[in-house]
Amino acid sequence: EDFKQNKTALNVLFYTEKTMVAFSTLAEYGGARGPFDGDTTLVYNTLIANVGDAYSASTGVFTAPVAGVYCFILSYHAGGDHNAKLMLIKNSELIVATSDHKSNEPSDNGGNAAVLELKKGDQVYVRMAAGTRVWADGYQHTSFSGFLVNQM
Numbered sequence: 001e002d003f004k005q006n007k008t009a010l011n012v013l014f015y016t017e018k019t020m021v022a023f024s025t026l027a028e029y030g031g032a033r034g035p036f037d038g039d040t041t042l043v044y045n046t047l048i049a050n051v052g053d054a055y056s057a058s059t060g061v062f063t064a065p066v067a068g069v070y071c072f073i074l075s076y077h078a079g080g081d082h083n084a085k086l087m088l089i090k091n092s093e094l095i096v097a098t099s100d101h102k103s104n105e106p107s108d109n110g111g112n113a114a115v116l117e118l119k120k121g122d123q124v125y126v127r128m129a130a131g132t133r134v135w136a137d138g139y140q141h142t143s144f145s146g147f148l149v150n151q152m
């Protein structure tokens with residue numbers, strides 16, 4: 001009887017279907033992206049990976065396919081001679097930001113990350129603040145990644 005129960009438990013462990021969600025993307029526009037007059041969603045238009053297809057490379061928006069704990073990471077090259085500011089947004093709520101002030105040093109980089117508890121359908125994306133820009137030149141500096149840590 002014990003053997004039967006253990007076998008059932010193993011079957012549950014091995015055969016429960018797991019949702020896999022993981023993406024990595026780059027913004028590649030051949031140079032500076034921005035500045036724009038208003039806050040703008042930064043569309044990371046080049047996919048490195050998009051397991052589960054939850055990130056849209058045409059809108060820049062990640063939509064949670066299942067409820068769970070997710071991790072998001074953003075990194076960017078600022079270019080230095082212009083202000084830069086990126087904001088990680090959950091639905092319409094600001095979660096974390098990263099910014100750089102105009103300076104003579106041309107090699108400024110920044111980033112941030114957050115663990116988020118998402119409901120199915122919650123949307124996560126990166127906004128670029130009005131009047132700022134990031135460098136998106138095809139040298140793989142400006143990236144946005146995310147993955148499902150655990151389904152709930």
Ligand SMILES: [Ca+2]
Pocket residue numbers: 078080100101102103104105108
């Ligand atoms: Ca700077």
